Amino acid sequence: xxxxxRMLLRLRAALRRRAADRELDEEIRFHLEREQEKNVSAGMxxxxxxxxxxxxxxxxxxxREAHRDVRGVPWLADAxxxxxxxxxxxxxxxxxxxxxxxxxxxxxxxxxxxxSAVDAAILRPLPFPAxxxxxxxxxxxxxxxxxxxxxxxxxxxxxxxxxxxxxxxxAYTSGTGHGTLTGAGDPQLLTLQAVTGNFFTVLGGRAAxxxxxxxxxxxxxxxxxxxxxxxxxxxxxxxxxxxVGRTIHLDxxxxxxxGVMAPGFTFPSSTVDAWYTQGWDRASRTKxxxxxxxxxxxxxxxxxxxxxxEANAQFQVVVRRLxxxxxxxxxxxxxxxxxxxxxxxxxxxxxxxxxxxxxxxLLLIACANVGNLMLVHANGRAPEVALRLALGAGPWRLTRxxxxxxxxxxxxxGAAGLSLAWxxxxxxxxxxPARTLPDAGVHVDWSVLVYTLAIxxxxxxxxxxxxxxxxxxxxxxxxxxxxxxxxHEGRRMRRWGEALAVxxxxxxxxxxxxxxxxxxxxxxxxxxxxxxxxxxxxxxxxELPQARYDTTPKVNVFDDALIAHARALRGVxxxxxxxxxxxxxxxxxxxxxxxxxRPGEYGSEVAHREVGPNYFRAMREPLRAGRTFNASDRDxxxxxxxxxxxxxxxxxPGQNPIGQRLTFDKIPDSSSVWRTIVGVVGSEHQISLDxxxxxxxxxxxAQEPSGDLYLLVRTPGDPVSLVPQIRxxxxxxxxxxxxxxxHTLDDVVATSMxxxxxxxxxxxxxxxxxxxLAVVGVYGVMAQLAQRRTREMGIRLALGAPARAVRWLxxxxxxxxxxxxxxxxxxxxxxxxxxxxxxxxxxxxSDPLTFVAMPLALALSALVxxxxxxxxASRADPAQALHVCQ
Amino acid sequence: MSASSPSADVLRGTxxxxxxxxxxxxxxxxxxxxxxxxxxSKGVLDVNQGSLYPALQRLEQRGWIGxxxxxxxxNRRAKYYRLTATGRRALGEETASWRRYVSTVELILGTP
Numbered sequence: 001x002x003x004x005x006r007m008l009l010r011l012r013a014a015l016r017r018r019a020a021d022r023e024l025d026e027e028i029r030f031h032l033e034r035e036q037e038k039n040v041s042a043g044m045x046x047x048x049x050x051x052x053x054x055x056x057x058x059x060x061x062x063x064r065e066a067h068r069d070v071r072g073v074p075w076l077a078d079a080x081x082x083x084x085x086x087x088x089x090x091x092x093x094x095x096x097x098x099x100x101x102x103x104x105x106x107x108x109x110x111x112x113x114x115x116s117a118v119d120a121a122i123l124r125p126l127p128f129p130a131x132x133x134x135x136x137x138x139x140x141x142x143x144x145x146x147x148x149x150x151x152x153x154x155x156x157x158x159x160x161x162x163x164x165x166x167x168x169x170x171a172y173t174s175g176t177g178h179g180t181l182t183g184a185g186d187p188q189l190l191t192l193q194a195v196t197g198n199f200f201t202v203l204g205g206r207a208a209x210x211x212x213x214x215x216x217x218x219x220x221x222x223x224x225x226x227x228x229x230x231x232x233x234x235x236x237x238x239x240x241x242x243x244v245g246r247t248i249h250l251d252x253x254x255x256x257x258x259g260v261m262a263p264g265f266t267f268p269s270s271t272v273d274a275w276y277t278q279g280w281d282r283a284s285r286t287k288x289x290x291x292x293x294x295x296x297x298x299x300x301x302x303x304x305x306x307x308x309x310e311a312n313a314q315f316q317v318v319v320r321r322l323x324x325x326x327x328x329x330x331x332x333x334x335x336x337x338x339x340x341x342x343x344x345x346x347x348x349x350x351x352x353x354x355x356x357x358x359x360x361x362l363l364l365i366a367c368a369n370v371g372n373l374m375l376v377h378a379n380g381r382a383p384e385v386a387l388r389l390a391l392g393a394g395p396w397r398l399t400r401x402x403x404x405x406x407x408x409x410x411x412x413x414g415a416a417g418l419s420l421a422w423x424x425x426x427x428x429x430x431x432x433p434a435r436t437l438p439d440a441g442v443h444v445d446w447s448v449l450v451y452t453l454a455i456x457x458x459x460x461x462x463x464x465x466x467x468x469x470x471x472x473x474x475x476x477x478x479x480x481x482x483x484x485x486x487x488h489e490g491r492r493m494r495r496w497g498e499a500l501a502v503x504x505x506x507x508x509x510x511x512x513x514x515x516x517x518x519x520x521x522x523x524x525x526x527x528x529x530x531x532x533x534x535x536x537x538x539x540x541x542x543e544l545p546q547a548r549y550d551t552t553p554k555v556n557v558f559d560d561a562l563i564a565h566a567r568a569l570r571g572v573x574x575x576x577x578x579x580x581x582x583x584x585x586x587x588x589x590x591x592x593x594x595x596x597x598r599p600g601e602y603g604s605e606v607a608h609r610e611v612g613p614n615y616f617r618a619m620r621e622p623l624r625a626g627r628t629f630n631a632s633d634r635d636x637x638x639x640x641x642x643x644x645x646x647x648x649x650x651x652x653p654g655q656n657p658i659g660q661r662l663t664f665d666k667i668p669d670s671s672s673v674w675r676t677i678v679g680v681v682g683s684e685h686q687i688s689l690d691x692x693x694x695x696x697x698x699x700x701x702a703q704e705p706s707g708d709l710y711l712l713v714r715t716p717g718d719p720v721s722l723v724p725q726i727r728x729x730x731x732x733x734x735x736x737x738x739x740x741x742x743h744t745l746d747d748v749v750a751t752s753m754x755x756x757x758x759x760x761x762x763x764x765x766x767x768x769x770x771x772x773l774a775v776v777g778v779y780g781v782m783a784q785l786a787q788r789r790t791r792e793m794g795i796r797l798a799l800g801a802p803a804r805a806v807r808w809l810x811x812x813x814x815x816x817x818x819x820x821x822x823x824x825x826x827x828x829x830x831x832x833x834x835x836x837x838x839x840x841x842x843x844x845x846s847d848p849l850t851f852v853a854m855p856l857a858l859a860l861s862a863l864v865x866x867x868x869x870x871x872x873a874s875r876a877d878p879a880q881a882l883h884v885c886q
Numbered sequence: 887m888s889a890s891s892p893s894a895d896v897l898r899g900t901x902x903x904x905x906x907x908x909x910x911x912x913x914x915x916x917x918x919x920x921x922x923x924x925x926x927s928k929g930v931l932d933v934n935q936g937s938l939y940p941a942l943q944r945l946e947q948r949g950w951i952g953x954x955x956x957x958x959x960x961n962r963r964a965k966y967y968r969l970t971a972t973g974r975r976a977l978g979e980e981t982a983s984w985r986r987y988v989s990t991v992e993l994i995l996g997t998p
Contacts, residue, residue: 024939027965031917031935038921058936066940070947 024067028060082404089381089405096377097409100370104413104459106769107366109420111359112444112452114762116425117432118352119451120442122345127264129204130301135308136343137169137298137315140334144591144605148336148343150174151298152329153280154291155322159298159335162318165311166300170195170202172268173278174297175586178543180738181236183249188236189738190250190273192226197277200227202301203267209233210244210259217277224255225276230263232273251545252736268297291329299340312337348436350838351759357835358511358766363455365507365770368500369777370413371463374406375497376784378467399468406464407457414456418444421452431761433754466496494785498817501781505821506828508767508774509858513829514836515767516850518760521840525753530583531684531693533620534745537712538719539581540726541740544707548736552635555705558733563612565729566713569722574714576618579610579706581743582684583752591666592697594651595674606647607686607696608664610706615698616681618712624648626658626679633700639675642698644683650695662697675699688752690841712745719744759839771861779865782814786869790876798878806874807867814866821862822855829854901933901941903984906969906977909951913968915958916942942967950976 032053039049057063090097125131137159138148151171160169173194181188197219199205200212212227228243237243247254255276266272284290302311319335338346378385385398425442470493549555559577566575580586589605613629616622624645633640641662648657657680663672683693701709713722723742730737743751750757786793793806833845843850908914908922919942920933945951950973956966969977 023965026963027916027939030915030962030964031920033962034917056935058934063936063939066936067943070940070943 086405086408105416107363108417112421113424134340150294165314171296205265207259226274402468407460410460504774506825509825511770512767537745574618576615577612595661624680782866783869786873803874807870810870915964
């Protein structure tokens with residue numbers, strides 16, 4: 001209590017320094033006047049009395065100082081004077097200070113920008129109440145190689161009812177759908193998300209208007225209701241406050257708006273315009289398909305007081321019980337859970353941490369560089385320091401002065417870096433591929449500011465500590481004698497400078513090795529043939545609403561008209577339809593069996609897609625055997641399929657697959673639909689370029705039409721220019737049909753590599769800046785060395801040494817830093833690049849080419865950097881060189 | 887600054903004690919305190935006026951004395967110091983500890 005009061009008093013006194021000084025002055029004046037009066041009454045003259053009073057008092061100034069020391073916080077006053085001195089010292093050497101501030105700004109800026117991204121994507125909690133109590137549930141099936149896959153409806157319901165450790169479980173359909181809003185001008189497309197009735201309750205989402213769904217509405221098959229997102233409410237309904245209760249036309253169906261969610265709620269994606277309930281039929285629960293089809297993402301909220309481990313233990317008991325209870329579907333069906341946060345950030349974690357580490361290396365290089373500048377600075381002011389030492393300044397005071405200078409410098413660099421970071425976060429938001437960063441974006445906020453302050457201070461101490469310690473350790477006599485460059489201390493400072501240069505080379509090598517590996521990996525990835533020819537193809541996404549396209553003939557009429565009209569467009573060489581595009585992350589899979597083989601022999605699932613006639617011609621994919629689909633493969637004609645050559649190789653080695661039959665049932669029975677293989681086609685990379693093509697079966701769109709489809713048109717010109725024509729032809733066929741999205745296939749391929757390119761681009765930028773800083777650093781050390789040895793060089797040249805030998809002397813000195821730098825750097829890089837293993841494609845983390853090329857490149861740059869000062873030194877005029885150091 | 891010998895501390899401690907004792911009679915300004923000490927000690931102790939004011943500040947921060955500006959009898963503004971309750975308690979303790987110290991020194995000096 002007392003100490004705190006006293007602290008406040010002192011602090012206030014320190015801040016109110018002027019007022020306190022004034023008060024003291026008045027007090028002293030009063031004292032002196034009384035003393036004078038006393039002396040006068042003792043018989044002295046006025047001036048004599050005043051002089052005596054003054055003498056008796058002692059030094060007024062000393063009393064003031066002593067008073068201040070007692071009263072204030074001395075270090076605060078000292079610190080502010082240190083800062084003023086530091087600013088003056090830096091202002092005297094603007095070039096040096098500027099270089100240091102720019103270097104630091106680069107390092108701190110890069111680091112802060114990446115930290116902002118890490119903070120936004122990984123560190124910040126999810127925007128739900130008690131987000132750490134939410135877990136994602138998923139199904140695991142070792143036979144199908146499933147890990148945290150989508151959940152079957154019936155399994156979800158059993159978990160929800162039987163696992164007590166979960167307070168409740170909500171589910172949403174994996175993948176969003178679309179609905180066309182009509183009745184107000186042009187048809188508008190809404191992104192829709194099907195959810196269970198308890199979805200908002202489990203996540204803790206709050207409706208700003210109206211209400212969310214209730215648990216029972218999961219089963220409501222009669223009423224069509226939606227809850228709007230805040231964004232859709234503003235964009236499509238003009239933020240109408242009376243929206244709740246209104247009826248809208250969605251896919252031709254009357255739908256009632258029952259609520260609008262609060263602005264922050266956008267789960268599972270920021271693109272969701274509206275949520276609607278699953279609307280399951282209670283009769284479905286007992287059907288086999290309800291347990292066989294996997295289409296839900298399930299999120300559980302843990303019951304109060306239950307730990308994740310306890311919940312998982314209970315959960316596993318239920319999962320095992322279901323395995324025994326439903327052997328047909330669940331024989332090997334396991335399930336797992338991960339914290340929701342982990343599930344959502346899992347993918348970006350590695351990339352962001354790699355970038356954070358890389359920007360950390362860059363920052364260290366920047367620090368080392370500035371450390372060297374500070375040495376130059378310290379040398380420059382050695383005479384001043386020597387003088388102060390000789391005059392009796394305390395060593396601690398001097399150390400503190402130098403350290404203050406580094407901190408002032410790093411603060412300036414930090415401030416500049418913060419502005420750079422602000423720009424950087426804008427760039428990162430633009431560059432980052434979808435779903436790497438949270439929807440809310442990346443911002444410089446308080447936690448980022450605290451981080452920047454921390455690294456800025458750490459930098460200041462890191463590069464200031466060497467000069468700070470040594471500047472005070474000189475013997476004043478020595479220092480004065482040699483103008484501050486005592487032989488012993490000088491060598492120590494030089495060693496420190498060279499150590500910094502070695503560190504810079506090592507760090508730069510680590511950075512550029514990582515960047516080199518990623519560039520190699522990206523190059524390899526970009527040269528993987530995707531299995532189709534993406535050039536000049538436009539893909540137009542459509543979703544035919546079930547309500548209006550409820551029969552196969554209706555869909556086929558639409559599809560036929562679409563293909564025919566599209567092919568007739570000027571500049572279109574080919575048109576086709578397909579249920580979904582490769583390399584976009586969408587994949588439909590099914591179990592299957594081949595006629596005449598033992599059930600369950602395959603143990604894996606097959607991807608399947610519906611394609612129209614000419615798909616393979618339009619995509620320029622080869623036909624390996626048999627035929628592709630034609631116009632006669634329609635509803636009612638014999639069921640046919642095509643297989644890709646991976647299926648042919650794996651299941652029909654040395655046989656002719658044409659004419660054999662297969663079904664999409666794991667265990668065929670009398671109700672199974674058999675389809676005859678009529679051809680073998682080439683393989684596309686379905687998921688990503690770095691994943692091998694999988695087994696895939698194609699069925700004719702006209703036999704089993706999909707309401708989700710892409711129109712593909714190939715043109716020798718610019719595919720994007722076709723968009724308006726396609727929009728108008730679509731309007732001619734069905735005026736209520738909106739376009740979901742349009743892409744060129746080139747973009748699709750590029751987007752599939754977006755994450756690799758993002759990581760590679762940023763790392764390349766860091767490595768380039770790091771390399772440049774390191775080379776500048778080496779140059780700086782060598783230039784100083786050359787300058788210091790100018791006199792020696794002059795003597796050597798005067799005594800007849802050839803210029804070549806003189807140059808070699810300097811270069812040999814540089815090698816003494818470069819070689820250890822490269823050795824340490826290579827060792828460090830070999831360790832560090834292991835972290836890249838999961839993001840590299842067909843390049844080993846210890847790729848020999850990279851680990852030869854990068855050290856060589858670095859060695860060359862460093863030698864060039866040391867050659868320039870060496871060449872300069874060898875050109876020195878001996879007479880002048882001898883003169884310089886007098 | 888003076889060399890830091892052990893006697894400096896003792897003297898400073900003594901000055902604090904003398905100020906407290908002086909203020910125990912009545913509130914007083916700085917010059918008054920110095921005059922009073924000189925008077926009472928019959929001129930033996932001459933307070934170093936330079937160290938008086940920092941000492942007053944130190945005691946005030948310790949909460950032993952308080953201060954306010956008042957008008958003197960001949961109508962001049964002066965800063966008056968007074969003993970606080972804590973200061974009164976401290977005076978007792980400091981006096982006791984001083985006596986203990988003096989008698990200890992006496993004892994040592996008394997032994998042959």
